[in-house]
Amino acid sequence: RKNKTLLKIENLVVRYGAVEALKGINMEVNEGEIVAILGANGAGKTSTLRTISGLVESSGGSIVLGDQDITKTEAEKISAMGIGQSPEGRQVFRDFTVEENLKIGAFTIKDKAQIESNFNRVYGYFPVLKERKNQSASTLSGGEQQMLAIARALMGSPKILLLDEPSLGLAPLIVQDIMDIVKEIKQEGTTVIIVEQNAAQTLKIADYAYVLELGQVKMHGEASKLKNDPHLIEAYLGAH
Numbered sequence: 703r704k705n706k707t708l709l710k711i712e713n714l715v716v717r718y719g720a721v722e723a724l725k726g727i728n729m730e731v732n733e734g735e736i737v738a739i740l741g742a743n744g745a746g747k748t749s750t751l752r753t754i755s756g757l758v759e760s761s762g763g764s765i766v767l768g769d770q771d772i773t774k775t776e777a778e779k780i781s782a783m784g785i786g787q788s789p790e791g792r793q794v795f796r797d798f799t800v801e802e803n804l805k806i807g808a809f810t811i812k813d814k815a816q817i818e819s820n821f822n823r824v825y826g827y828f829p830v831l832k833e834r835k836n837q838s839a840s841t842l843s844g845g846e847q848q849m850l851a852i853a854r855a856l857m858g859s860p861k862i863l864l865l866d867e868p869s870l871g872l873a874p875l876i877v878q879d880i881m882d883i884v885k886e887i888k889q890e891g892t893t894v895i896i897v898e899q900n901a902a903q904t905l906k907i908a909d910y911a912y913v914l915e916l917g918q919v920k921m922h923g924e925a926s927k928l929k930n931d932p933h934l935i936e937a938y939l940g941a942h
């Protein structure tokens with residue numbers, strides 16, 4: 703891994719009451735990479751993402767963005783510092799139009815020209831959103847809502863884009879489209895952390911991957927190597 707570290711997670715512990723969801727995990731995300739977090743249901747993937755974005759409080763360990771410790775920083779500030787999240791289950795604002803959803807995503811940006819350029823960027827990735835900009839989000843298909851959630855996160859000009867299971871519930875062809883666009887987003891300079899149960903398709907676009915099991919990092923390595931790892935294939939790739 704060549705590039706410099708952008709996000710460093712050390713000994714991160716997350717508890718929900720008596721449940722220890724993360725038992726001291728370590729991760730490094732380098733500038734310009736797509737880093738995948740893989741694992742079964744309940745492994746702790748979503749908890750990891752939500753702790754990075756400040757939506758869940760950690761019980762131990764640290765998260766450092768660049769040279770700033772963000773372990774105790776509140777979610778709104780973390781978002782303004784350049785971490786944008788597209789949540790699991792999409793959670794678009796159904797009663798608002800596509801364009802209004804995107805405007806909400808740009809709430810931390812004051813520069814009008816920047817907002818305009820972000821609109822152009824996301825409409826470039828997802829032309830269907832431009833076609834439907836005046837429709838309410840509730841009229842979009844599942845795949846389109848997923849696109850809107852990703853686009854909304856990009857409207858805040860994030861340095862790091864967090865994607866929580868973008869393929870969930872979508873048809874294989876749409877999953878492929880979304881994976882291709884995630885790769886394009888990276889190529890244009892945004893670092894991406896992607897949580898997925900769909901290990902096979904994610905490893906094709908990722909640079910590096912962490913596999914979580916019961917709140918611990920079970921294995922990690924270059925995506926190109928993990929793709930061929932017999933243990934990983936047996937545990938996670940067989941079903942896909």
Ligand code: ATP
Nearest residue numbers: 718721722723741742743744745746747748749750
């Ligand atoms: P999924 O794909 O189902 O989202 P995941 O790998 O993202 O799984 P998490 O959602 O992070 O896993 O959950 C990790 C563990 O923490 C699970 O045992 C889960 O039941 C538990 N957990 C998650 N959120 C809460 C909560 N708010 N309260 C109590 N337990 C929780």
